[in-house]
Amino acid sequence: MIKILKYSFFDLIRSRWSYVYLLFYLIIGFALLFLNNNLSKAIITLMNIVVVLVPMIGTIFGVMYYYSSQEFTELLLAQPIKRRTIFLGQYLGIALSLSFSLLVGLGIPFLAYGLMQSGEIWNFGLLLIVGTFLTFIFVALAFAISLRNENKIKGFGYGILLWLFMAVIYDGLFLILLVTFDDYPLDKFTLAASFLNPIDLSRILILLKLDISALLGYTGALFQQYFGTGTGMIMSLSSLAIWTVVPMWMIVRSSGKKDF
Amino acid sequence: MLSIKNLHKKFGKLKVLDGVSFDIPTSGTIAVLGPNGSGKTTIMKCILGMVIPNSGDITLNDMPVLKQWDYRREIGYLPQIAQFPDNLTVQELINMIKDLRSAPANESELIDRFELHPFLSQKLSNLSGGTKQKVNIVLTFMFDCPLYILDEPTAGLDPISMIRLKELIDRKKNEEKTIIVTTHIMSLVEELADEIFFLLDGKIYFRGTVDQLKKETIQEDLEHAIANILTND
Amino acid sequence: MIKRVFLIYIISFLTYGASAFTTEVCHTCEVNNLADAIRLSHRGDTVLVKPGIYECSDQELRKPITLIGEKGAILDGQMTGYILKILSDSVTIRGFKFINSGKSYTKDYAAIYSYRVRHFNIIGNEIENPFFGALLEKSHDGVIKDNLIFGESKQEDDSGNGIHAWHCSNLLISNNTLHGLRDGIYLEFVTESEISNNLSHDNIRYGLHFMFSNNDKYLSNTFQDNGAGVAVMFSKFIVMKENKFIENWGTASYGLLLKEINDAEVENNTFRENTIGVFVEGSNRVNYVDNRFESNGWAVKVSGGCYENYFMRNNFISNSFDLAYNGKLNDNKFEGNFWSTYSGYDLDKNGIGDVPYRPVKLFSYVVNKTPEAIILLRSLFVDIINFSEQVSPVFTPDNLVDPQPSMKPF
Numbered sequence: 001m002i003k004i005l006k007y008s009f010f011d012l013i014r015s016r017w018s019y020v021y022l023l024f025y026l027i028i029g030f031a032l033l034f035l036n037n038n039l040s041k042a043i044i045t046l047m048n049i050v051v052v053l054v055p056m057i058g059t060i061f062g063v064m065y066y067y068s069s070q071e072f073t074e075l076l077l078a079q080p081i082k083r084r085t086i087f088l089g090q091y092l093g094i095a096l097s098l099s100f101s102l103l104v105g106l107g108i109p110f111l112a113y114g115l116m117q118s119g120e121i122w123n124f125g126l127l128l129i130v131g132t133f134l135t136f137i138f139v140a141l142a143f144a145i146s147l148r149n150e151n152k153i154k155g156f157g158y159g160i161l162l163w164l165f166m167a168v169i170y171d172g173l174f175l176i177l178l179v180t181f182d183d184y185p186l187d188k189f190t191l192a193a194s195f196l197n198p199i200d201l202s203r204i205l206i207l208l209k210l211d212i213s214a215l216l217g218y219t220g221a222l223f224q225q226y227f228g229t230g231t232g233m234i235m236s237l238s239s240l241a242i243w244t245v246v247p248m249w250m251i252v253r254s255s256g257k258k259d260f
Numbered sequence: 261m262l263s264i265k266n267l268h269k270k271f272g273k274l275k276v277l278d279g280v281s282f283d284i285p286t287s288g289t290i291a292v293l294g295p296n297g298s299g300k301t302t303i304m305k306c307i308l309g310m311v312i313p314n315s316g317d318i319t320l321n322d323m324p325v326l327k328q329w330d331y332r333r334e335i336g337y338l339p340q341i342a343q344f345p346d347n348l349t350v351q352e353l354i355n356m357i358k359d360l361r362s363a364p365a366n367e368s369e370l371i372d373r374f375e376l377h378p379f380l381s382q383k384l385s386n387l388s389g390g391t392k393q394k395v396n397i398v399l400t401f402m403f404d405c406p407l408y409i410l411d412e413p414t415a416g417l418d419p420i421s422m423i424r425l426k427e428l429i430d431r432k433k434n435e436e437k438t439i440i441v442t443t444h445i446m447s448l449v450e451e452l453a454d455e456i457f458f459l460l461d462g463k464i465y466f467r468g469t470v471d472q473l474k475k476e477t478i479q480e481d482l483e484h485a486i487a488n489i490l491t492n493d
Numbered sequence: 494m495i496k497r498v499f500l501i502y503i504i505s506f507l508t509y510g511a512s513a514f515t516t517e518v519c520h521t522c523e524v525n526n527l528a529d530a531i532r533l534s535h536r537g538d539t540v541l542v543k544p545g546i547y548e549c550s551d552q553e554l555r556k557p558i559t560l561i562g563e564k565g566a567i568l569d570g571q572m573t574g575y576i577l578k579i580l581s582d583s584v585t586i587r588g589f590k591f592i593n594s595g596k597s598y599t600k601d602y603a604a605i606y607s608y609r610v611r612h613f614n615i616i617g618n619e620i621e622n623p624f625f626g627a628l629l630e631k632s633h634d635g636v637i638k639d640n641l642i643f644g645e646s647k648q649e650d651d652s653g654n655g656i657h658a659w660h661c662s663n664l665l666i667s668n669n670t671l672h673g674l675r676d677g678i679y680l681e682f683v684t685e686s687e688i689s690n691n692l693s694h695d696n697i698r699y700g701l702h703f704m705f706s707n708n709d710k711y712l713s714n715t716f717q718d719n720g721a722g723v724a725v726m727f728s729k730f731i732v733m734k735e736n737k738f739i740e741n742w743g744t745a746s747y748g749l750l751l752k753e754i755n756d757a758e759v760e761n762n763t764f765r766e767n768t769i770g771v772f773v774e775g776s777n778r779v780n781y782v783d784n785r786f787e788s789n790g791w792a793v794k795v796s797g798g799c800y801e802n803y804f805m806r807n808n809f810i811s812n813s814f815d816l817a818y819n820g821k822l823n824d825n826k827f828e829g830n831f832w833s834t835y836s837g838y839d840l841d842k843n844g845i846g847d848v849p850y851r852p853v854k855l856f857s858y859v860v861n862k863t864p865e866a867i868i869l870l871r872s873l874f875v876d877i878i879n880f881s882e883q884v885s886p887v888f889t890p891d892n893l894v895d896p897q898p899s900m901k902p903f
Contacts (some may be wrong), residue, residue: 003360007345014347044811052873072345075399077310078337079360082329171874175859175866182863190865203872211870214790214813216742217768223865224744259271259311 001085001092004076008093012065018101021057025105033113039120043127046106047206050131055138055199056163058098062142063159065094067152074260087143087255088248095139099132106131123209130202133240137198138163140247147254166199174200187222195235198243205236261285261438262307262407267316269302276302277313278462287436289429291449294459295490300442301340303459304409307440308337320407333363338400340411346385350376350395353384357399365402373424374398389416401428408432410441414448426451446482458489465489519543527552527560527568534558542566542589550595553578562589562618570594570604579607579632585614594623601653603628607635615640625653626674634663644673646697654679654702655693658686666691676702677719684708691715699724700741711736716748722767724750731757738764747772748789754779763787769794770812773802782806783903791817791857800824808902809833809852813870816852818893819861827852827895831902839900850898853889855882 012018028049032042069090076086106128115124142159149155174193178186194200207215208227215227226232262284269277276299284290292300305311307318309325309332318325325331344353358365371377374394379387387395393416400408410429414422429439429452443449449456450470458466458473466473466489470482479485516530518540524530527549530540538558544565551574554560560577562568567590570576574595577586584607591604603625607613610632617639620626626642629635637656646652655671657679658664664686670693671677677693680686680703689712693700700716701723703709708730715737716723722741725731731754738748748767751757754776763785764770770789773779777800785808786792792812793804796819803826809815810833829845837848856875859866869875882889 007356011345011347041811048871069345071339071341074310074339075344075357076360078308078332078335078339079357080330080332081360168874168877171869171872175869175874178863178866178869179859182865186863186865190868194868200868200872204868207868207870210788210811211790211813213742213766213768213788214870215867216746217744217790217864217867257312260305 001089004081004086004089005092005096008065008069008090009097011069012094012097013100017061018097021061021098022101022105025102026108029106029109030112033109039110039113039115039118040123042110043120043123044210047127047130047210050102050127051134051199051202051206052167054102054131054134055167058095058135058138059142059159059163060156061094061098062091062139063146063156065090066143066146067155077260083255084252087147087251091140091143091248091251095136098135098139102131102135103128126205126209129237130205130240133244134198134202136244137240137247140244140251144247144250144254147251147258166197170197171200191222191226195239198240201236201239201243205233208232208236261287261321263317263319263322264303264307265317267303267306267318268314269299269306269311270314275462277306277316280316280459280462280464282457282464282467284438284440287433287438288454289433289439289441289452290455290457291453292440292442292457292459293449293486294465298459299462300459301411304337304411304440304442307409308332308335333361334406336400336403336405336408338396338408338410338413340415344384344392344395347383349381349383350387351380353395354398354402358402361403363403366404367398367402370398370402370428373428374421390418390421393417394421397425397428401432406437408437408439410439410443412443413441414443414445446486450482458486460489515539515541517541517543518547520545531558531560549576551575551578553580554584555581557581557583559585559587560589561585561587564588566590567592572596574600574602575606576604577606579605579610579613582611583613584610585616586618587614587616588618590619590621591623592621594620594625596624596651598651601625601628601657603653603657606630607632611635614638622673623653625657626655626671627657628653629656629658629661629664631660632658632664633661635661635665637664637666638668640669642669642671642674646673646675649675649697652697655696658683662686665689671700672696676700677716679703680706680709682706686710687712689713692717694718696720701725703728707731710734715739716741718742719746721745722747722749724752725754726750726752727754728757729755733757733759733762735761736763738762738767738770740765741767743768747794750774751776751779758782759784764789764792772796773799775799777801779803780805784808786810786812786815788812790814793817795819795825802826803828805829806899806903807831810902814854814857814860816893817857817861818853818890827893829897829899830895831899832895833902835898835900837898844900846898846900849894849896851883851886851889851894853893854879855888858888 032045036042110124115121141162145158146155194204265281267277267280294300302311306313320331320334323331354367376394379391413425432439453470455469456473457464473485477485477488479488516524516534518524518527518530527547534540536556540560542562544563546567546569548571549568550570568576570593572593572595576591576594586605594604595602604620604623605615605627607629611634613635615627615637620642622644627637642655652675654676655674655678656666660682662684667689669691672695674696676699677696678701683706685708687710691714694717696719698720700719704726706728711733713735717739719741723738741748747769748764748771750772752774755778757779759779759781761783765787768790770786770792773795775797779802781804783806787810789812791814792809794817801824805828807830809830815832832850835846835850837846839846856879
């Protein structure tokens with residue numbers, strides 16, 4: 001698997017799009033730091049960007065890479081290599097290369113602005129952890145979708161739709177449900193519903209940092225316990241881990257059944 | 261050495277293989293012929309494990325191959341369409357496959373044979389279709405395998421390369437290898453094939469030598485013999 | 494010459510008569526307890542207590558004297574009743590440490606208690622784990638300065654307040670540190686007083702709590718991490734300047750609660766990281782000028798009828814919500830504040846945004862109705878509905894705008 005991973009990774013690292021992605025983060029990082037001249041504010045703005053953008057880029061890159069490397073995949077399938085190895089290797093290759101762009105692209109400007117000397121290193125670390133998780137999750141989802149769809153356009157469409165659903169529509173439905181049923185106790189439902197969407201989970205991790213004072217204004221004991229202690233952070237991070245593993249398992253499963 | 265029993269495969273509602281069985285006991289060159297969509301590529305991909313049959317058995321040297329992967333060491337496969345990762349150079353691709361397969365390879369002799377030296381440091385995306393096919397051939401034959409599966413090996417090749425490919429196949433035959441090939445070039449079949457499998461409606465409709473086929477259809481040349489089978493239906 | 498000697502004699506006699514005796518108290522001294530020392534001293538005398546632990550409970554001070562504790566002088570109340578009771582004018586208590594003051598569910602025991610007195614000073618004392626620290630009733634013209642009062646209270650019902658004043662006037666409460674109590678400072682019917690430079694933190698209920706207390710000034714105090722912040726109720730003509738309200742987190746917690754407050758000035762205060770910065774209920778003619786609201790859940794939450802409140806030159810920075818409005822809008826003005834979420838432009842470069850700012854977000858209405866929805870804060874969907882509401886207001890009051898938002902923070 002390491003070999004496949006290595007080839008996919010270097011294949012991507014050398015592609016034009018990786019540079020564009022890396023450059024994008026470099027520009028955003030420097031621009032935000034230049035405009036705000038304040039690490040903390042730049043991190044807050046970036047968190048808002050990362051939560052929406054990283055899943056989109058992950059989905060698009062995942063789908064694109066899957067379809068554009070189909071022939072390469074067939075070449076590999078004829079070699080004495082397990083299927084699981086091939087797909088997980090490719091998946092990890094792309095997820096790592098995207099994460100690499102994210103880490104380097106944001107890391108350079110922030111290091112240049114003296115991140116190490118500031119108290120913001122933990123928030124920045126959280127930003128990178130969330131970004132990396134979202135990359136791994138959405139590339140895996142993109143791979144799982146592509147594996148089930150022979151048709152490139154369809155696969156691409158479903159991928160974008162999934163992103164749109166997770167990033168916007170889900171929250172809309174969520175809010176409508178909350179407002180409709182606000183006579184009932186909703187805190188369990190609310191927490192459960194936010195665990196079912198990795199974008200919401202990441203957003204909550206960020207809320208825990210930025211809006212803890214507002215979150216603690218809510219009366220529910222469950223909320224208090226969840227947000228008021230370290231539980232929220234631990235639960236959210238471990239749920240993100242589950243969200244990474246499940247689509248990877250889907251990749252393994254559908255790759256085992258598929259005809260090429 | 262290769263044995264297939266009662267192989268069935270459906271793609272959706274389309275039945276592609278409907279109980280294909282055959283044995284290839286010894287070495288030799290087998291041409292798998294049949295109209296478009298008769299399942300030639302599907303059989304090959306079943307042997308390689310790229311397509312998973314609905315039912316049936318495949319054994320290679322008396323070992324079952326379904327859901328296995330290590331047996332592919334024994335097979336050199338030349339796919340129908342040669343597409344490679346665009347960012348790699350030819351040399352890098354060859355090195356990569358060698359690395360992945362970690363087996364001894366004699367690529368330099370093949371590179372000489374197909375005059376690929378000038379292209380070694382070029383990216384695959386810049387190569388013409390014919391050159392890509394030559395790279396494809398190198399990748400297939402650089403390992404020493406008891407079984408070669410060639411899917412339309414001549415696509416895009418110029419006449420000189422075609423001759424060199426034939427020589428190569430001949431040599432492998434003399435080395436007592438088994439070669440399964442699909443092609444639409446009948447001259448190639450006539451020159452090389454020890455046996456023909458003719459696929460029709462998901463079954464092996466005919467199995468025998470070129471001469472037997474001609475005799476049975478009472479035709480002078482192979483193309484007409486095949487046309488005869490198809491129109492008789 | 495004789496005249497002159499006589500004059501000196503007269504003067505020295507007068508000073509002798511006016512100048513007081515000082516009685517020293519220590520374990521090996523002639524006078525080895527406070528009660529005797531007080532009994533022996535006269536008007537204007539001083540009792541100087543040397544280091545050591547002295548048993549002392551319900552000690553009444555019925556003449557104007559000065560009690561001074563040297564460093565290490567400890568008065569032990571032995572968990573019974575009061576420790577010192579000021580029952581005369583012009584009493585000064587300075588430099589003591591008070592321990593083991595009594596606790597009761599029926600009586601308001603205190604380390605220092607005063608009743609119907611004037612001109613008293615409570616300065617530089619340390620009161621450890623009292624029921625009430627200083628309990629002042631109907632007392633006037635007092636100075637409570639440089640004291641440290643702290644407890645380990647966990648529950649409201651078995652704890653008292655740090656400095657508790659009832660029906661008092663002209664007090665100066667300054668430079669005290671209060672923590673671990675029920676309310677840090679509690680004032681009821683206290684007028685014409687100044688409360689300044691105190692630090693009140695980690696109290697169970699309020700850092701500062703006052704009711705029916707008019708014409709008071711609150712200057713440069715810090716209220717941090719108290720259970721419910723600071724509550725200010727039913728009072729008139731209050732001035733609050735340069736105070737800090739910090740990290741008051743919780744369900745019903747706010748930096749500052751203003752309930753039925755009229756004619757107040759709230760200036761130059763800092764509200765940082767509170768669940769609600771200022772919660773205003775039924776308050777009229779309050780001016781909020783030059784305050785800084787930073788990283789609060791809600792910077793300002795207005796509830797009930799509030800008339801003629803005026804917000805000017807305040808900084809609203811990185812709050813989850815800048816303003817939440819519950820009920821009708823009544824002549825409240827927002828003018829020339831800085832809003833960190835303002836995204837308008839300033840083409841004429843005069844430092845004032847050319848587009849009015851609407852501080853009330855649609856989502857804050859949603860959260861008001863459905864508190865659980867807070868979890869959707871900062872989601873793309875919420876940004877979208879906020880934006881569309883901003884562009885064409887449907888739910889938020891049309892005239893609730895800052896017409897001249899500042900482009901830069903003050």
